[in-house]
Structures are given as structure tokens and as C-alpha cells.
Amino acid sequence: MFQKNSFKVLAVLFAFFLCLSESVVAGKTLxxxxxxxxxxxxxxxxxxxxxxxxxxxxxxxxxxxxxxxxxxxxxxxxxxxxxxxxxxxxxxxxxxxxxxxxxxxxxxxxxxxxxxxxxxxxxxxxxxxxxxxxxxxxxxxxxxxxxxxxxxxNKIAKPAAPKKLLFIYARGTGTLMVSGTGTSLDKMFALTGNKNAVQGFSDFKPLTAESLLAANPDVLVLFSSGLESLEGTDGLLKVPGIANTNAGRNRKIVTMDGQFLTGFGPRLGRAAIELAQKIK
Known part of the structure; x- marks a missing residue:
């Protein structure tokens, strides 16, 4: 009887410590x-x-x-x-x-x-x-x-005719950068079946009128906060070179929440779907 009860006690203690360990590892007490x-x-x-x-x-x-x-x-x-x-x-x-x-x-x-x-x-x-x-x-x-x-x-619909997209990081007119290859934006563009308008460099580089004309994007993509820092679409079109691109002439400007667009986490599919729909 003693041995049987001992096994029961040990089983209960083992279960207790197992649960305690799991709760700590699972983050319940972290x-x-x-x-x-x-x-x-x-x-x-x-x-x-x-x-x-x-x-x-x-x-x-x-x-x-x-x-x-x-x-x-x-x-x-x-x-x-x-x-x-x-x-x-x-x-x-x-x-x-x-x-x-x-x-x-x-x-x-x-x-x-x-x-x-x-x-x-x-x-x-x-x-x-x-x-x-x-x-x-x-x-x-x-x-x-x-x-x-x-x-x-699996719901992302690839376009029949890929468009050239250019991402501009903006914090007012004093800070304007374009996204090159290898960036999260570049990868997101590819995920939607479209392509980055710039291919000659990686990471980010300052925006220039010359580079804009050379890239001649079909669509400009910005963070919502970035476009706001430029006082909207009209402010963006005043940036040298913007109005002379296909995107500028057609006022084809897409904005999305920064973390949503570049997070590459659980909402990646939803972000790609939204981007694909906006650039049609």
C-alpha cells in the first residue's frame, strides 16, 4: 500500500513540475x-x-x-x-x-x-x-x-504584365531614399509578381531626379506616414523628377502602413494581396 501511494505521490509531483516547467517555458511567467x-x-x-x-x-x-x-x-x-x-x-x-x-x-x-x-x-x-x-x-x-x-x-494573383514599382522612404523633403535590391520592399514587389524599378544597387540610396528618370516607375510606393510627411500627393509631385515619371504623370501612388508592408511575418500574405490590389 505504501509503495502504491508513493507512486501516486511521485506521479502528482512529476505532473506538477512538468506543468510548472511548461508554464515558464511557454512564457506564462516570463x-x-x-x-x-x-x-x-x-x-x-x-x-x-x-x-x-x-x-x-x-x-x-x-x-x-x-x-x-x-x-x-x-x-x-x-x-x-x-x-x-x-x-x-x-x-x-x-x-x-x-x-x-x-x-x-x-x-x-x-x-x-x-x-x-x-x-x-x-x-x-x-x-x-x-x-x-x-x-x-x-x-x-x-x-x-x-x-x-x-x-x-496562395491567394496572391500574379499580374499578366508586371509593373515597375519604386519605393520611396520619406521623412519630409529633407529625407528621401529609394529602395534597391535585396530589401524587404524589393522582396515584397517580387512576391506580388511585379519588379523593382531600380536594379543597379542594393539597400537604400538618396533619391535624385536623374535616378527617377532612369528608373521611370509605373507606380510609386510609400509608407502612409511618409506621404503624410510630404503633405500628400501634391507635395510628392513637387519633388524634382517625380512628375516626369509614368507614375507621376498618372498620379499612381500607393501607400501602406510601414510595419504591415515590410514586416514579413504572420500578415505577409495579406500585405502582398493588398499591395497587388492597389497597384492594378
Missing amino acids: RIVSANGTLSEIIAGLGLEKQLVGVDVTSTYPESLSKIPKIGHNRTIAAEGIIALNPDVIIYTDQSMLSPSLLKQLNSSGKKVVEFKHEYSREGAIKLIREVGAYFNAKSQAEKMVKSLEADL
């Missing part, structure tokens, strides 16, 4: 700081939003993230602000552009700092969701997101 909007969106999708104690300013979806303390934006983030939130784990991606000095301070703080690789592709988005889900022991929730994402991606 304090998480996310320095990347896509990671924050995935964390929320995994059902762990309540464990987020700090997020960067690109963490805009879901809207409820606006209530969480902000730690800043990539290179303006201070280690002291993050550490003050007393996180158990700090997560970011290799695309987050955090400064080396910040990462050094965070790693020296004794806090757990985890980097996730994020490739700008449909495969990269799926892989990121699964890796975050695996890290926080939420694989089943991650697979639900992947299934939804794949369903959206």
Missing part, C-alpha cells in the same frame, strides 16, 4: 521585451501578449501593443530602459539593426538575449514563426499561424 515589430506580432499570435513588458516603436500590431511601454527604435534604444523593465528574455532579429554597443550592454547585464534570423521571403516568414513558437514552447499555436499565412499566400 517577462519578455521585444525589439522587433514582427516578433511582437508573433508573440501576440502565440497567445503570449500579456508577457510582453516592453516593445519597440515598430510594434504596432495588434493595436493592443500600444499600451505596452516603448523602448525606442533600433539605434535609439538604451540598455538602461530595457533593463529597468526587469525582463527575463530580450528578443530581436538580425534585421533589427540594434547597435553593437547596445547588444554588448544587454549581454553583460545577465539578462537572456535571443536573436532570431529573419529572411525576407515567404519561407523566411514561416521559419521565423516556427522558431519563435518552438522557443516559447508554443508549436501548436505557431502552426495555426503558419497555416493561415500559407492560405493567404
Whole structure:
């Protein structure tokens, strides 16, 4: 009888500690700081939003993230602000552009700092969701997101005649950059079956009237906030060279939320569908 009861006690204790371990790993007791909007969106999708104690300013979806303390934006983030939130784990991606000095301070703080690789592709988005889900022991929730994402991606209708798209990053007329190859915008354009109007360089370069005329895009794509900083379409058309492009002459200007357009996370398919519809 004693041996039988002992086994019962051991079984109960094992179940208890297993549940305790899972709750900690799953994030139910973890304090998480996310320095990347896509990671924050995935964390929320995994059902762990309540464990987020700090997020960067690109963490805009879901809207409820606006209530969480902000730690800043990539290179303006201070280690002291993050550490003050007393996180158990700090997560970011290799695309987050955090400064080396910040990462050094965070790693020296004794806090757990985890980097996730994020490739700008449909495969990269799926892989990121699964890796975050695996890290926080939420694989089943991650697979639900992947299934939804794949369903959206399969709805993207490729155009019969691809258009030349040019993304302009704007923060007023003083800051105007165009997106070259290898960027998230370049990959998004390809995902919709269209092409980047510029091919001669990677990353971002300052916008010039000469480069605009050479690229001669059919459609101009901007973040909604970027077009607002130029005082709308009329302001954009006053930028030297814009009015002389096919896009300018036809006033073919598309705007989308920045994080939605470039996040390459759970909403990638929906973003590609919206972009494809807007540029028709």
C-alpha cells in the first residue's frame, strides 16, 4: 500500500513540475521585451501578449501593443530602459539593426538575449514563426499561424504584365531614399509578381531626379506616414523628377502602413494581396 501511494505521490509531483516547467517555458511567467515589430506580432499570435513588458516603436500590431511601454527604435534604444523593465528574455532579429554597443550592454547585464534570423521571403516568414513558437514552447499555436499565412499566400494573383514599382522612404523633403535590391520592399514587389524599378544597387540610396528618370516607375510606393510627411500627393509631385515619371504623370501612388508592408511575418500574405490590389 505504501509503495502504491508513493507512486501516486511521485506521479502528482512529476505532473506538477512538468506543468510548472511548461508554464515558464511557454512564457506564462516570463517577462519578455521585444525589439522587433514582427516578433511582437508573433508573440501576440502565440497567445503570449500579456508577457510582453516592453516593445519597440515598430510594434504596432495588434493595436493592443500600444499600451505596452516603448523602448525606442533600433539605434535609439538604451540598455538602461530595457533593463529597468526587469525582463527575463530580450528578443530581436538580425534585421533589427540594434547597435553593437547596445547588444554588448544587454549581454553583460545577465539578462537572456535571443536573436532570431529573419529572411525576407515567404519561407523566411514561416521559419521565423516556427522558431519563435518552438522557443516559447508554443508549436501548436505557431502552426495555426503558419497555416493561415500559407492560405493567404496562395491567394496572391500574379499580374499578366508586371509593373515597375519604386519605393520611396520619406521623412519630409529633407529625407528621401529609394529602395534597391535585396530589401524587404524589393522582396515584397517580387512576391506580388511585379519588379523593382531600380536594379543597379542594393539597400537604400538618396533619391535624385536623374535616378527617377532612369528608373521611370509605373507606380510609386510609400509608407502612409511618409506621404503624410510630404503633405500628400501634391507635395510628392513637387519633388524634382517625380512628375516626369509614368507614375507621376498618372498620379499612381500607393501607400501602406510601414510595419504591415515590410514586416514579413504572420500578415505577409495579406500585405502582398493588398499591395497587388492597389497597384492594378
